[in-house]
Amino acid sequence: MRYRKWQNGTDIQYGHGQADYWQDNPRGVAQAVVSRLRLLSGEWFLDLGEGTPYVGGVFGKHTARSFDPVIRARILDTEGVTGIANYESIFDGETRRLTINATIDTRYGQAAIQEVL
DSSP, X not given: OEEEOEETTTEEOOSSGGGGEEESOHHHHHHHHHHHHHOBTTOOTTOTTOSBOHHHHTBSTTOTTXXXXXXXXXXXXXXXXXXXXXXXXXXXXXXXXXXXXXEEEETTEEEEEEEXX
């Protein structure tokens, strides 16, 4: 598996050949997890069934018990993820933000994820 490296967390690196990729690296798998969490259901024109079902599954009234299984399943279904070592979600009702902190087990070792949705 190859994933583009992000320089300082903002820009994709180019011009260095294979050095521009995370290959066989837990950070690449973590990047794939974050990308999958950010993709909304129906957002990708090539596969409208792909994406995280935020509407109805995560965001909305009375979803406190349902969003963790949805997000955990999305993480576990990412290529290269073999398990979730630690998982925590924090919902802030005032800002309506959901923070996900997870440590994932990958084929290449562990990686940490922190994402605000």
